Amino acid sequence: MTTASPEPLPVLTAPPVGKNTAVPLWDHGLSDVREHMARQGWHASRVVVLVPYAQMMDAGRRAWAQHTPTGFTPRFESTRNWATSLQPFVPGSTDWSGDMARDSLIAASLLDRVAGRALDADLRATLVGRLVEATRQLAPLAAARPPHERAAWADALRADLNPASQALQWEGLVATLALTWAGLSAYATDVLWSDLAAPGQVADALLVVPGFQIDPLAQALLLRWGERGVLLPFAEAAVPPDPVAVHACGDAEDEAQLAAACVVEQVNAGRTPVALVAQDRALTRRIGALLHGAGLSVRDETGWKLSTTHAAARLMSLLRAADRRARTDDVLDWLKAGPHAIAASALERQARAHGLAAWGAVLGHPATGPLLPAGVTDGLTGLQAPRPLPQWLTDLADALRRDGWWDACSQDAAGQRVIDVLRLQDGAAHELAALVADAAEAPQSNKAGRRWSLAAFSAWVRDALEAASFQPGNPAEPPVVVLPMAQLLGRDFAAVVAPGCDEVNLPPSPEPPGQWGSAQRQLLGLPSREALALAGQAAWAHLLTQPHLQLLWRSQQQGDAVAAAPWLQALQNEGRAVAAPDPRVARTVSVVPEADPRPTAADLLPQALSASAYQDLRDCPYRFFALRQLRLQQIDEIEAEPDKRDLGNWLHAVLKAFHEARAADPSDGLDDRQRLDQLAQAEAAARGLSVDAGEEGAGFLPFMAAWPALREGYLGWLATHEGSGPRFDQAELSLTRSVGPWRLIGQLDRIDRQASPEGPIPLVIDYKTEPRATTLERVKNPLEDTQIAFYAALLGEETVRGAYLSITDARETDGANTPTRWVEQEEIALARDQLIENLQHDLSRVAAGHPLPALGEGRVCDFCAARGLCRKDFRT
The missing domain is CATH 3.40.50 (Rossmann fold)
Incomplete structure (x- = not known):
């Protein structure tokens, strides 16, 4: 049986650059x-x-x-x-420059001079961004006035610009300041x-x-x-008589592959250079990656946001890691990118194992504290105190040098661009220091306002990197050029590929940028929606004159149906568009049915076996092979919301501490309720789950809200339990026992002892916070109850009792509304003896080389980490 599979790209066969055959447009x-x-x-x-x-x-x-x-x-x-x-x-101290790093400081200064203490920090940050953007739109209009007439131009417009409504006071303030700033600024084109x-x-x-x-x-x-x-306007070239080739694509990935294939097809035909029209930035980046994989060099004239470069990402990771409320993932990201990568791996394993999502919890945890690389904590702490902006730039540069970032990025074009934009070179911060000094002299400013918090500095860095552009080094005559549609004018291309011709990326009436209303745009002379629509239509008409034109659009975007752009639909209705064949090369692939996996691994038997490991073998031999013999463990998520596992771990630790404290000093003046509450709060704080821990604490609030009911249910059960004779003996006891050539290991949640004529009888207790129905199901068939029987076998005593203690929310109980219930395995001796016999038999078969097929079914497979390995979903 064979099937046709589309090759993402045709093979590149032509030289990268060929003779230009396009008709000159000049x-x-x-x-x-x-x-x-x-x-x-x-x-x-x-x-x-x-x-x-x-x-x-x-x-x-x-x-x-x-x-x-x-x-x-x-x-x-x-x-x-x-x-x-x-x-x-060289821009002056109040000139708009288009450089966000300095323009945001000037904007903040203007706002402080006008509004002063009336602005809180969040509103101030929002208005700074809006003021810079509004001025950016007005700057071309102001630059088109002679410098000596510019202030009068702004004064004439200011009175009519302010909105009449008091509800729009901040919008009016931004508009007035933007006009004033643009009118008083000098520009590079003033010469x-x-x-x-x-x-x-x-x-x-x-x-x-x-x-x-x-x-x-x-x-x-x-x-x-x-x-x-x-x-001298261009005379529009004639529209080619042949219909335009149109490709209808499925989703964004299909469109990217098809567009890349179209480009390669044109290059193979010797039609170079090929213009790739950038409508959708993410789509264009994906197409560029595919072309690079096909061996084509691409010159991107649209540029990248500097914030998307590796150098900027690493710098921002340092600032995120330095935050007092930093996430563990944030700090690990920074550590793994620098000289501490090896230490970070060990630290990450422990943080995941203990679910330490907050970095503060990592610092205080006994399993992770000793693994911290030397100097890391002091380095991050040193970036937390507020300080003036010039000092921030100096300290950040020093931190980057210690991190090893500086030397690497100084040799990288994007890294050097980051250094230049942020003025991190020695002495370069002098320019920004002068601007900050001017801001500090505002009448309403105060001394505290001159010091920037880490959050404020990080926001400034992020905005500066986001606004700056970066263009990597490009070949002089590349076979492919990425450019906006409007910049096809006056250029000579042999072929044009234009993806993104859908109603989302190519609207016929684009939304005007900025916050200006239509009346304000008309007053100021900004292009109206109608003018933008006409410009877009003119660019589209020019696109249709290009040789060997191919248009692409996708019918789906993030699961939603998308139509072709109205201009493309009109082209199709006029009969001037034709569906083009897919240039991707179909290849024939033989379909081979997937055989059931039946591995053997006699030499990979683990040295010690836990209850959960043997449960894996009983549930599915292949699962045991993958997870226990090959040791392919699923990585725990650090940033996951607190769940039942966190509740269980927390509750186990609280009950252990409670019973040990109760046994050590029963007359400490605290009743059981007070002791439990204190321990519950202390353990939550130690695990980063308290209210003070931020998001983790918020995520754990539902469990803390259920705690009073759980506490009362447990104390009520405890009184009845101890009234019948058993007493606490040990908690979290680690045991090892040899059974034939095999070694069993495990940790028992709790052991109680009950007096009897034959001597104290041990009670093996396993806490369960799972739904009550699941716990009850465990004891129905003693021969299938692995966990409590395994623990009884570990204890190694002939006479033993075993039970699960179900401690759960009333919503997940068995209907009796009892948060704590004793669920005993009545046939514990039978279950234990049979488990030992079966375990020896099963492990002997594995050691003898018997295959380990994938036999799991139902819930065993639904939540199995090895499901992708056994290929169950792909077998016939």
């Missing part, structure tokens, strides 16, 4: 440039062609070189690149308003190539240059 525009130059007598070296984005500069130069291979070339510039070439820009860039001075003509969205600064410069300024 023909009409460059003809206009030459006509204007000839008509006006402008020399090419004295002409600036202003393009809408930086990547278009090189495309323009290449196109000019193809059409005019000799002579001078006009200067192809973006506004930012042109300004930088004329004069470097374009100076004499250095005056018409006729730096150049004789300014030719502006517009993008799909209006650029306020480019428009303003056209007005300034007057007759020397010329608008």
Whole structure:
């Protein structure tokens, strides 16, 4: 029997870079440039062609070189690149810069000066982020005004900008401050308003190539240059006559595989470079990973958020680990990434075994405290006290050097970018120190406000890394280029693959960014929803002119049905789209039925056997093979919510301490109820389950709420139990016993002794916090009751009694509403003797090499950690 299985990608067969066969898109525009130059007598070296984005500069130069291979070339510039070439820009202490690390400090200073003590910490942090974002949107509008007119522009708009409703006072404050900040700021492009860039001075003509969205600064410069300024829109290329290839995908992974296969198909056909349009960032990253696996180099012009790099993640892990309320997982993540990785593994095993989710519990636990690497606790504690921002940066840099992060990241492009963004180099914090000093001089500021808590500093670092971008080193002429749809304009690609053409990632009427209302956007000159829709439609129309275009959309996103983008639907309704064949290569795979596993492992028998291990052998021989012989244990979750296991461990420890304290000093002045309550609280605190422990304490509250009923039920049973004669002897007793060549081990929860004419009779007691019905089911068939019979065998006394003590919530009792119930195994001697005989027989068969098939059924398989190994779900 055979079946067809899709190969994720076709095999890459063509060279990475081939001859560009796309039709140049600059023909009409460059003809206009030459006509204007000839008509006006402008020399090419004295002409600036202003393009809408930086990547278009090189495309323009290449196109000019193809059409005019000799002579001078006009200067192809973006506004930012042109300004930088004329004069470097150093932002002042109150200038908006687009650098979140410094802009957030300026925003906080402005808010403190205006609102002062009226802001609590959470509201202040929210308003800082909104103020920076609002100013970022206003900055292009302000930069499009000459510097000497900028303040008047802001003043003219301020009166009409504030909302009339008092309920919107904070929104009004942010809007006013953003307008004021933008109006008083200097910008890197201000040099374009100076004499250095005056018409006729730096150049004789300014030719502006517009993008799909209006650029306020480019428009303003056209007005300034007057007759020397010329608008040169691209003449749209003709739409290819062939229908556009469309791929309908299932989910995001299917779309990523199909898009990557489309790219490889185009490269194999020699159509390079291939443009990969970025609509969905996560999807694009997945496609890039698939292409990298196929051997293709990719240049990503959209960049990555700096916060997503490994260097930023490791830095943030240190700050999370230093928090007083740090989670154990947070600290382990940091330790495992540094020089303490080996020690962290041993520490993690113990933390998981004891369920220590809070790092504070790890520090105080006897099993984990000795495993802590030297200096770790002091290093983390040293980052907890509040301090000024410049001191934070110095101390963080020192901590990173001790952690081993600094040397590694100094050699890494992303790590160096992190260092630069946060000003961690020696002396680099001086710039931010000046900004903090200005903030400290605000009239309403106080001395305490100059010191940053770890939480505030971590938030500042996180925001700075989130706002910063990082572009890894890219090959000069890659076969694949990732770019936004709008930046296809003026570029020369041999083929275009555009995934994400669904209604979610490509809406026809996008939501305008920011918190501005429609009236405010109109007043300020921000693009309206209609303008954004028109720009998107223009970019889509340009996309349809691209050669060898392939559009992809998915019908499902996170389980919800998704439709194709309305523009794509219109294309299909017009008959201009055709379903394209799947470029992935189908391969034939022979289906071989999975045989039942029947391993043998005579030489892997454990040296000692516990009750649970023998229960595994009785439940399913394969489970015993996987979990006990191969020792493949499931890793416990540290961060899991407290559950019945935590309740059981806690209750066992409380009852052990209770009976030992009661036996040691019965006249300590405490009654049993008080003693139990004190021990319960102390044990919860030691395990990180008290209310003061944070989330664990909150998760354990339901169990603590049930504690009074459990306590009263237990004390009531204890009085009756001791009234009938038995007395406490020992708790949590570890025993070992040899049975033939086998050694049995176990820990008995409790042993009581009861007087009799033949002498004291031991009572083996096993606490159970499971549902009452489960406990009752254990004793119904003595020959299947492994646990209590195993414990009786460990005790090694001829006469013995054994019982389970069911201590559980009233909701899980047998209907009698008795939180504590004695469930005795009446046939304990029979169960014990038969268990010893069966154990010797079963282990002898395993030692003789008999196979261990997977025979489990029902609940045994439902919660088996080895289910994936035995492949039960995949066998016929």
